[in-house]
Amino acid sequence: RMNDLISSVRIKGLVEMDGRDVNARGMDEVALRRRVGMVFQKPNPFPKSIHENVAYAPRMHDMVSRKADQDELVERALRDAGLWNEVKDKLYEPGTSLSGGQQQRLCIARAIAVRPDVILMDEPTSALDPISTATIEDLMDKLKQDFTIVTVTHNMQQAARVADYTAFFHLGEMIEYNATKQMFANPHTKKAEDYITGRYG
Incomplete structure (x- = not known):
């Protein structure tokens, strides 16, 4: 607000x-x-x-x-x-x-x-x-x-260090939300996986 x-x-x-x-x-x-x-x-x-x-x-x-x-x-x-x-x-x-x-x-x-x-x-x-x-x-x-x-x-390293849960946003849309360890180890969406592995961003 x-x-x-x-x-x-x-x-x-x-x-x-x-x-x-x-x-x-x-x-x-x-x-x-x-x-x-x-x-x-x-x-x-x-x-x-x-x-x-x-x-x-x-x-x-x-x-x-x-x-x-x-x-x-x-x-x-x-x-x-x-x-x-x-x-x-x-x-x-x-x-x-x-x-x-x-x-x-x-x-x-x-x-x-x-x-x-x-x-x-x-x-x-x-x-x-x-x-x-x-x-x-x-x-x-x-x-x-x-x-x-x-x-x-x-x-990404900071998110992995400090967050219990992570929401990944791309262009204003929430792509994926999960426990941080789960998201970084096994993301459920291709877009999140590509961002986490450094293919873009």
Whole structure:
């Protein structure tokens, strides 16, 4: 629901959450955004302090009001994102002062601060170096114990490493969906097999 005000956007197909069409007219977008966290391809921290990056959304959703509660929530989110020990002494410095990998973990902390039901990650490591990528992948492995994570990636090795289930899309159509190990070992469609084996893509 990020393109609602763009008149040229066309939406086809159906995306449901708990049996409700997320694009339905009666859907409360604010409530939906509270339940679905978003992590983008390029780290995009707010031009605010590290603390405020994490505290902002919970405060806007009336999850916390007292300063002590905000501080506790910020620490928990930063710990869950594996960033607390690196930033605990500079919480009021700009989020943009962090390295690329740290900024992406800050964006993950920002997303999980409101305890969403689902986290959407759009190529979350494509702008990062291999060490930062490994850190984010380890983090995703821990977070999936508490959150449903949907990740878009064109990196076959990454999909094999981090995903429990894989859906293969081609030109907007879902070609195949299966347990990741099954899909990579024995894909059921020729198109998926050709992509996985590198014949195209």
